[in-house]
Amino acid sequence: MPRLSVEQLRELARRALVHAGANATMASTTADALVYADARGLASHGVTRVAQYAAHLLNGRADGKAEPRMVASRGGAALISAGSGLAYPACALAVSEAIARAREFGVALVSVTDSHHYGVAAFHLVPVGGAGMVGLALSNSPAAMPVAGGKRPLLGTNPIAAVFPREHGFPLVIDMSLSEVARGKLMMAAKDGSPIPHGWALDADGNPTTDARAGLDGSMLAMGGTKGAMLALMVELLVTSLAGAALGFEASSFFVDEGNRPRIGQAFLVIDPGALAGRSVYDERIETLVAAMTAEAGVRLPGERREALAQKAIAEGIEISKQLHEQLIALAG
Amino acid sequence: MPRLSVEQLRELARRALVHAGANATMASTTADALVYADARGLASHGVTRVAQYAAHLLNGRADGKAEPRMVASRGGAALISAGSGLAYPACALAVSEAIARAREFGVALVSVTDSHHYGVAAFHLVPVGGAGMVGLALSNSPAAMPVAGGKRPLLGTNPIAAVFPREHGFPLVIDMSLSEVARGKLMMAAKDGSPIPHGWALDADGNPTTDARAGLDGSMLAMGGTKGAMLALMVELLVTSLAGAALGFEASSFFVDEGNRPRIGQAFLVIDPGALAGRSVYDERIETLVAAMTAEAGVRLPGERREALAQKAIAEGIEISKQLHEQLIALAG
Numbered sequence: 001m002p003r004l005s006v007e008q009l010r011e012l013a014r015r016a017l018v019h020a021g022a023n024a025t026m027a028s029t030t031a032d033a034l035v036y037a038d039a040r041g042l043a044s045h046g047v048t049r050v051a052q053y054a055a056h057l058l059n060g061r062a063d064g065k066a067e068p069r070m071v072a073s074r075g076g077a078a079l080i081s082a083g084s085g086l087a088y089p090a091c092a093l094a095v096s097e098a099i100a101r102a103r104e105f106g107v108a109l110v111s112v113t114d115s116h117h118y119g120v121a122a123f124h125l126v127p128v129g130g131a132g133m134v135g136l137a138l139s140n141s142p143a144a145m146p147v148a149g150g151k152r153p154l155l156g157t158n159p160i161a162a163v164f165p166r167e168h169g170f171p172l173v174i175d176m177s178l179s180e181v182a183r184g185k186l187m188m189a190a191k192d193g194s195p196i197p198h199g200w201a202l203d204a205d206g207n208p209t210t211d212a213r214a215g216l217d218g219s220m221l222a223m224g225g226t227k228g229a230m231l232a233l234m235v236e237l238l239v240t241s242l243a244g245a246a247l248g249f250e251a252s253s254f255f256v257d258e259g260n261r262p263r264i265g266q267a268f269l270v271i272d273p274g275a276l277a278g279r280s281v282y283d284e285r286i287e288t289l290v291a292a293m294t295a296e297a298g299v300r301l302p303g304e305r306r307e308a309l310a311q312k313a314i315a316e317g318i319e320i321s322k323q324l325h326e327q328l329i330a331l332a333g
Numbered sequence: 334m335p336r337l338s339v340e341q342l343r344e345l346a347r348r349a350l351v352h353a354g355a356n357a358t359m360a361s362t363t364a365d366a367l368v369y370a371d372a373r374g375l376a377s378h379g380v381t382r383v384a385q386y387a388a389h390l391l392n393g394r395a396d397g398k399a400e401p402r403m404v405a406s407r408g409g410a411a412l413i414s415a416g417s418g419l420a421y422p423a424c425a426l427a428v429s430e431a432i433a434r435a436r437e438f439g440v441a442l443v444s445v446t447d448s449h450h451y452g453v454a455a456f457h458l459v460p461v462g463g464a465g466m467v468g469l470a471l472s473n474s475p476a477a478m479p480v481a482g483g484k485r486p487l488l489g490t491n492p493i494a495a496v497f498p499r500e501h502g503f504p505l506v507i508d509m510s511l512s513e514v515a516r517g518k519l520m521m522a523a524k525d526g527s528p529i530p531h532g533w534a535l536d537a538d539g540n541p542t543t544d545a546r547a548g549l550d551g552s553m554l555a556m557g558g559t560k561g562a563m564l565a566l567m568v569e570l571l572v573t574s575l576a577g578a579a580l581g582f583e584a585s586s587f588f589v590d591e592g593n594r595p596r597i598g599q600a601f602l603v604i605d606p607g608a609l610a611g612r613s614v615y616d617e618r619i620e621t622l623v624a625a626m627t628a629e630a631g632v633r634l635p636g637e638r639r640e641a642l643a644q645k646a647i648a649e650g651i652e653i654s655k656q657l658h659e660q661l662i663a664l665a666g
Contacts, residue, residue: 072608072609072610072611073439073608074438074439074605074607074608075408075409075437075438075439075440075608076408076409076438076439076440076441077438077439077440077604077605077608077609078439078609079609079610104408105407105408105409105410105438106406106407106408106409106410106411106442107408107409107410107440107441107442107602108409108440109439109440109604109609111609111610113610134570134571134574134575146629147626147629147632148632148633148635149629149631149632149633150626150629150631150632151629151631152629154622154625154626154629162567162570162571164570164574172570174563174564174566174567176560176563176564178560180557222557223556223557223558223560223561224513224555224556224557224558224560224561225556225557227509227511227556227557227561228556228557228560228561230507230509230635231507231509231564233507233635234495234507236622237467237495237497237505237619237622238467238495240618240622241467241497241606241610241614241615241618241619241622242467242604242606242609242610242615243609243610244609244610244611244614244615244618245618247618247621247622247625249625269440269602271410271442271575272407272410273574273575274407275405275406275407275408275410276405276410276411276412276442276444276575276576276577277405277412277444277446277574277575277576277577278405278577281574281577282574282575282577285573285574285577285578285580286570286574288580289487289569289570289573289574289580292487292580292582293480293483293487296479296480296482296483296484296485296487298482298483298484299480299481299482299483300481300482302481302563302566
């Protein structure tokens with residue numbers, strides 16, 4: 001399999017996005033995010049997405065000319081419109097606004113509307129950790145899961161992340177979607193013809209199923225049953241109602257080339273520890289919990305494994321399949 | 334069973350707390366919160382807690398003379414110390430500060446430190462919904478659950494809530510702890526001698542168990558497995574590190590009379606929809622999702638059932654056991 005340096009892979013993705021009509025900033029921030037994922041072992045959100053994004057740009061599902069702009073602002077709060085471009089430039093603006101506002105007002109919430117797939121949630125929080133602040137990233141996504149008690153997809157899998165910087169070393173990074181498993185696991189089971197456990201999916205009629213194909217035609221289930229569905233609803237409400245963004249069931253799937261502009265929403269919450277108990281108290285509390293966690297065999301700090309993979313990728317490059325490499329070269333024109 | 338009016342039950346709880354040494358405000362806000370729970374069918378967080386709170390006040394685990402005070406403030410952010418009193422007056426101050434600050438700065442985060450049991454999380458958000466704002470309430474609690482991959486209790490069950498007001502009718506209210514089940518379910522199974530499902534608890538050695546008694550000696554498990562444990566960690570970090578509050582494993586159980594001052598933390602996030610896409614956009618988005626949810630048979634709006642119970646309790650009173658009634662009368666002196 002071809003092995004490319006992080007920079008080579010990034011450049012290939014960037015050129016492919018420009019070729020599909022993305023403006024310079026959009027192509028550049030998007031390529032950054034995709035390579036961030038590949039470097040951390042999250043290939044499903046890496047450069048495999050370039051073809052999908054390119055198709056959306058070419059079909060008008062995403063506007064390559066869009067530039068994010070601020071449409072509302074008060075103190076620590078602001079609303080950014082992504083203008084139906086790819087999500088990354090708008091998310092970058094939102095995060096940079098949120099950091100500046102948290103510095104001034106202690107806490108900031110900056111929402112994004114008219115947006116698109118934001119990829120690995122934790123990517124957006126890198127500057128927040130770098131600024132020594134605590135951050136949360138929230139997004140909805142095209143409907144894939146029912147609400148509690150429901151039978152048809154209404155909510156996205158709603159990926160979220162949190163960052164807690166440490167005085168020394170890498171920040172603690174929590175990052176997950178709120179589905180029990182990723183859709184990819186159903187795809188693999190469907191390919192193998194193997195059954196899936198109860199609790200992963202419902203069939204198209206809304207009944208529990210152990211048939212992966214039936215699950216793919218139906219809906220994914222939230223992690224943690226009713227409680228998880230309630231958490232997914234909470235995220236859906238937070239990112240759509242305040243931003244005026246599309247609900248999951250109003251957005252066409254990211255996995256089809258044709259469809260509407262998803263217009264989904266994101267929200268970034270940033271808090272400056274200096275505005276509350278102060279940075280030294282913050283550091284002491286974090287390290288006390290870290291010490292208790294690492295005293296137990298088998299416990300890994302959140303984000304630790306991905307950070308190690310990223311270091312390795314920077315040093316050794318990233319392997320991608322020959323097929324993907326050729327696809328990217330073709331897309332880059 | 335004796336049936337008391339909401340007001341009678343509240344007055345009995347209030348007098349018992351005063352008798353145990355709580356100052357007037359502490360007794361009054363605490364009684365409000367306990368009766369809020371009983372009226373909503375949440376007896377485990379209702380006036381059954383009066384005896385526990387009274388014991389903590391009498392044993393010095395909670396300081397009845399404490400008055401909440403603001404110890405840090407910047408823009409939308411503030412930190413309140415509960416001064417090791419019962420949590421309710423400090424939480425009320427935090428929420429009222431957060432509403433005022435969200436009005437001015439769009440978003441507010443007010444944390445509470447040196448705190449105690451905050452009961453039903455949603456109680457604290459009633460004024461937030463009343464002010465037409467979106468709110469989140471977060472708390473940690475004495476350690477009951479392991480972190481992901483761990484074998485011993487490090488994290489609280491970390492009850493959280495969210496409120497989303499509606500233009501007409503009752504707000505949407507999401508309210509849950511992050512354990513798979515409440516400890517009470519293990520207690521019932523232990524009493525009956527019936528087994529518990531895998532995924533509820535670990536024994537004292539950190540091994541999965543279906544023995545309820547072994548589970549009670551060990552740890553509760555988070556809802557949703559690893560993802561739920563990560564969410565509980567996120568809440569634990571948010572409410573302790575910014576506030577300088579005690580971690581779950583530093584706090585003695587609420588269920589014992591002797592022990593330390595728990596000094597745990599809470600955080601209240603309040604957002605004014607008017608600072609982002611605006612109230613009319615907010616209302617339209619909420620009602621669009623509500624309409625999609627209620628179009629499905631079997632789907633209940635979050636908070637709906639509890640609100641109906643509360644209306645019934647206001648009209649018809651609340652039944653408590655003869656034993657509890659006598660206990661409250663004795664505690665009221």
